[in-house]
Amino acid sequence: MSYSGYKSLLVRTQDRIAWVTIDNPPVNTVDATLAGDLKAFAGQVAADEDIAVIVLQSANPEFFSAHADFEWSFDPSTLMALADPEADPALNPLQQLNERLRTLPQVTIAKLRGHARAGGAELAMTADMRFAAADHTWLSQPESLMGIFPGAGGTQYLNRLVGRARALEIVLGAEPLDTSTAERYGWINRALPDAHLDAFVDALARRIAALPRGVAAAAKEALDAAEASGPVPHLPEEAAAHAKVYPSPDDVVHRLRVLMDHGGQTRNGELRLERLLESIPWAHHS
Structure with a gap:
C-alpha cells in the first residue's frame, strides 16, 4: 500500500512498521x-494488515506539535467544518480525529522531541506509548491560559495516565513539564538520552513488528479490557463541558488576537508561549 500525497506528513514503511513524520x-x-x-x-x-507498528515523530526537533490552530478560536466554523460524518456526532472534530488514531488496530508509539502542547500533547496521548528525548522535550496543557481547557480528549486521556490530582495540576497550572517529571507522573513511558531515543524506539518497534501476526492486537485488546471504565467512555461529557468555554467569548478572542500579534504560532513566540500568554492581561482583570 502506498502512503503518499500528504501535505504535512512524510510516511516511510519497512518491515511492517510505518514511520509517520509530522512536517507542518x-x-x-x-x-x-x-x-x-x-x-x-x-x-x-487501519485496513493495512501489513503494518503492525506506527511510530509518530516530528521533523522539527523544537516542536513535536505546538497546539491546535489558534485560527479556530477566531472562526469556530472552520473547526466544525472538519466534523467526521462517520464518527460519533456527540464528539467535536478533534475528539473524533484523536479517537480514530487512538483506536487504530496497530501498536502506536509517539517519539517526542521539543514542545508538545495542548492539541499537540493530546495527539501524543492517542499513541499506545510515548518516549521522549530527556531534557529536550516539554509537555503541557496551557489551554486554561487561553480561556478554555483540553477539549480534544485531553481530560480523559490525562486522567487515565496520571490520575485526577496530577491531571488537575497539569490542566489548571498550565506549566510545561520536563521529561523527568512527565516520566514520574506517567505522562510518558520513559525519558531517554536524545542520542539514544531513535535507536531505542526503532528497536522496540522492530521487536513488536516481528511478533507472530495477531499477538500484539490481541494483547492490546486484553489490556484495554483491564481498564475499569472501558474504552474512554466520557468524551461526550468532555465535549459538553468544553462547549461552555468554546466558542470563546469576545474578551478571550481579543486576547488570542493580541497573542498572534506578539508571536503566536511563530517559532520565537511558541518557545515561550506560557510566559507570552501570562503577559497579556485578561479583560476582566484589568
Whole structure:
C-alpha cells in the first residue's frame, strides 16, 4: 500500500512498521491540513494488515506539535467544518480525529522531541506509548491560559495516565513539564538520552513488528479490557463541558488576537508561549 500525497506528513514503511513524520512548518500546528492528513492516514492504515507498528515523530526537533490552530478560536466554523460524518456526532472534530488514531488496530508509539502542547500533547496521548528525548522535550496543557481547557480528549486521556490530582495540576497550572517529571507522573513511558531515543524506539518497534501476526492486537485488546471504565467512555461529557468555554467569548478572542500579534504560532513566540500568554492581561482583570 502506498502512503503518499500528504501535505504535512512524510510516511516511510519497512518491515511492517510505518514511520509517520509530522512536517507542518513552522511549529507543527494541528491545523486543517495536518488534521486532514492524519485522518486520511488513519483511514488508510487501519485496513493495512501489513503494518503492525506506527511510530509518530516530528521533523522539527523544537516542536513535536505546538497546539491546535489558534485560527479556530477566531472562526469556530472552520473547526466544525472538519466534523467526521462517520464518527460519533456527540464528539467535536478533534475528539473524533484523536479517537480514530487512538483506536487504530496497530501498536502506536509517539517519539517526542521539543514542545508538545495542548492539541499537540493530546495527539501524543492517542499513541499506545510515548518516549521522549530527556531534557529536550516539554509537555503541557496551557489551554486554561487561553480561556478554555483540553477539549480534544485531553481530560480523559490525562486522567487515565496520571490520575485526577496530577491531571488537575497539569490542566489548571498550565506549566510545561520536563521529561523527568512527565516520566514520574506517567505522562510518558520513559525519558531517554536524545542520542539514544531513535535507536531505542526503532528497536522496540522492530521487536513488536516481528511478533507472530495477531499477538500484539490481541494483547492490546486484553489490556484495554483491564481498564475499569472501558474504552474512554466520557468524551461526550468532555465535549459538553468544553462547549461552555468554546466558542470563546469576545474578551478571550481579543486576547488570542493580541497573542498572534506578539508571536503566536511563530517559532520565537511558541518557545515561550506560557510566559507570552501570562503577559497579556485578561479583560476582566484589568
